[in-house]
Amino acid sequence: MAQSQNTKVDYTDRATNLDGLTSGGNVMLGDVAFEYYNEKNVEDYIQIPWDEVDYVSASVIAKKTIPRFAIFVKDGRHFTFSTGDNKACLRAIREHVPADHLLRSPSFFQVVGAGAKGLWNNTIGRLGH
Template sequence: MAQSINTKVELTTTGVFYLGLDSKVGKFLIGDKALEFYNDKNPEDYIQIPWDFILKIGANVSGRSIGRHFQVFTDQGTFLFASKDSGKILKIAREKLGNEKIVRLPTLLQKIGSGIRNIFRKKNK
């Protein structure tokens, strides 16, 4: 049986963890010690990311709305999640990590625009 490392849970919600081309539906447990994700089909298939190991969390923000997807950056890699309650998750993460570790990720159009600018910069050199 999977054992949570949190002693107090502040939010429980459903969501998705994306792993390459595969995705896993499960539950988030956001608590005092870590961000945890447990797979619905197999509770032994879980991810526990302690707050101390998180370098930053990024989400797409357009206007005042936060997208469903967010990325957790650690020294071990990047984890991509989605949840209908991503705003609540990010709010709790901001309390645990601080404002400087919650960042805005570039939108798809911003990524395309920077790629085009980089192509023209290389040609001008």
């Protein structure tokens, strides 16, 4: 069984880990780390120390609904979660991660637009040479 890295707990909530096969559990934000524990398998846990967090990206729908967020760590991996109250969870994360490291994920249309722009630029670049 995993030992918590935190000495003080700031926020807890029910959560779903959306990486690979989804699993339900609980998140705990404390003074040292973001921690996720699977409720059915105590050996399935994720502990992310705050000093390892590179940035946090939140999906925003209709300028106010946040269905999920992802925590990107410095070694290039990321972990995606959804909690009972994502806004409250992100507010608690904001206490440990600098504001300029909290980002909004690109919307579906922004991703499609960037892809179309890239295709257009590649096509024009080939025609010009």
